[in-house]
Amino acid sequence: MKVTIDNITVEVPNGTTILQAARKIGGDVTPPAMCFYTPLKGSGGKCRTCLVEVSKGSEKDPRPMPKLVASCRTTVMDGMEIKSITSQRVLDARAGVVEFLLLNHPLDCPICDQAGECHLQDLSYEHGKNGTRYEFQRRTFKKRDLGQYIQLHMTRCILCYRCVFTADQVSEKRVHGVLDRGDHAEIATYIEKNLNNEFIGNVIDVCPVGALTDKTFRFKNRVWFTKPMTAHRDCDKCCGEVTLWMRGDEVFRVTARKDEWGEIKTSEKTGKTGWICNDCRFDKKKASDWTIEGLAPIDRHSVIGQGKYKGLKKPEETIEKVLDGRKPRLLMDIHSVSEVNNPAIELSEINGPATSAVFKKNNHE
Numbered sequence: 001m002k003v004t005i006d007n008i009t010v011e012v013p014n015g016t017t018i019l020q021a022a023r024k025i026g027g028d029v030t031p032p033a034m035c036f037y038t039p040l041k042g043s044g045g046k047c048r049t050c051l052v053e054v055s056k057g058s059e060k061d062p063r064p065m066p067k068l069v070a071s072c073r074t075t076v077m078d079g080m081e082i083k084s085i086t087s088q089r090v091l092d093a094r095a096g097v098v099e100f101l102l103l104n105h106p107l108d109c110p111i112c113d114q115a116g117e118c119h120l121q122d123l124s125y126e127h128g129k130n131g132t133r134y135e136f137q138r139r140t141f142k143k144r145d146l147g148q149y150i151q152l153h154m155t156r157c158i159l160c161y162r163c164v165f166t167a168d169q170v171s172e173k174r175v176h177g178v179l180d181r182g183d184h185a186e187i188a189t190y191i192e193k194n195l196n197n198e199f200i201g202n203v204i205d206v207c208p209v210g211a212l213t214d215k216t217f218r219f220k221n222r223v224w225f226t227k228p229m230t231a232h233r234d235c236d237k238c239c240g241e242v243t244l245w246m247r248g249d250e251v252f253r254v255t256a257r258k259d260e261w262g263e264i265k266t267s268e269k270t271g272k273t274g275w276i277c278n279d280c281r282f283d284k285k286k287a288s289d290w291t292i293e294g295l296a297p298i299d300r301h302s303v304i305g306q307g308k309y310k311g312l313k314k315p316e317e318t319i320e321k322v323l324d325g326r327k328p329r330l331l332m333d334i335h336s337v338s339e340v341n342n343p344a345i346e347l348s349e350i351n352g353p354a355t356s357a358v359f360k361k362n363n364h365e
């Protein structure tokens with residue numbers, strides 16, 4: 001089927017959703033998706049961040065669709081024409097959805113473990129508006145303990161249901177879900193129970209925000225100070241293919257490998273979604289437990305990718321143009337004097353001398 005999104009035509013197989021067709025094109029035309037998750041059956045249709053305008057229904061019936069549609073749940077028709085970033089209606093609707101998602105959201109980013117890899121941060125930055133019109137007190141929740149591995153911050157949850165689908169489809173038994181409805185709805189276990197199924201750690205990876213975080217990594221480091229490395233081990237429970245988040249030789253966190261859309265990749269070994277088991281995620285925290293393959297490609301526009309992009313295109317230097325052809329008299333180019341963005345250099349090598357230099361300076365040595 002031929003489908004045109006923001007004037008770019010792409011051919012996709014029958015049954016493809018608008019979101020998947022847009023992902024095939026990539027870049028800015030791809031709608032943001034906070035609840036849809038390809039490996040999870042039934043996901044999508046909850047958050048409305050992926051709204052698009054269908055300006056031509058199909059070749060046979062070219063009438064436009066009157067309302068904006070959720071692109072993750074709408075399949076394409078031959079000859080369909082869609083507007084994503086070229087529609088002001090869509091941009092306004094996205095800004096509205098972001099405003100709703102942030103109504104009760106805390107300003108936790110400075111202390112939130114998800115900061116730097118948070119899809120809500122990206123969404124707010126790219127599609128939100130400055131400021132809030134909300135005048136009421138934000139909603140708070142009773143603290144719930146989910147066991148030794150997973151920390152729940154309910155105030156940060158956007159009720160995308162991904163963790164519920166994951167527990168249903170990946171772990172042996174689901175003991176948590178969304179309790180209550182409306183603005184009382186919350187993620188919880190019915191009677192206080194621990195989330196400790198063999199594969200339950202995957203709920204941390206699918207959570208688009210910092211509502212479910214890894215207790216073994218909590219407050220230990222900021223993700224942009226760590227270096228993501230692809231690694232594997234022989235595991236009899238899962239594919240054993242992971243990303244290690246390291247600093248020097250120390251492994252701070254273990255996660256499944258994710259693609260550019262933040263979704264868990266297909267395992268090279270099994271050909272199925274690369275969910276990882278709790279042993280690999282929470283217990284194997286020594287570099288010697290793993291065969292390290294190399295630097296993990298991070299190609300999202302995130303602070304984690306600092307200096308670790310593959311095929312990075314540098315922007316054109318415009319300063320001479322701005323200065324009418326004159327060269328600047330003094331220009332401090334931090335990248336030419338600092339090794340901080342060089343992925344080949346161990347972070348410990350950078351941190352060591354830098355830290356001791358600061359120490360010496362502070363102690364007037």
Ligand code: SF4
Pocket residue numbers: 105106107108109110112113114115116118119120121156209210211
């Ligand atoms: S979940 Fe995201 S937006 Fe919310 S506090 Fe954490 S980093 Fe900030």
Ligand code: SF4
Pocket residue numbers: 156157158159160161162163164187203206207208209211212
């Ligand atoms: S805890 Fe995370 S994954 Fe679960 S519903 Fe809330 S935002 Fe979604």
Ligand code: FES
Pocket residue numbers: 032033034035036044045046047048049050051070071072073
């Ligand atoms: S991603 Fe489509 S509704 Fe949430």
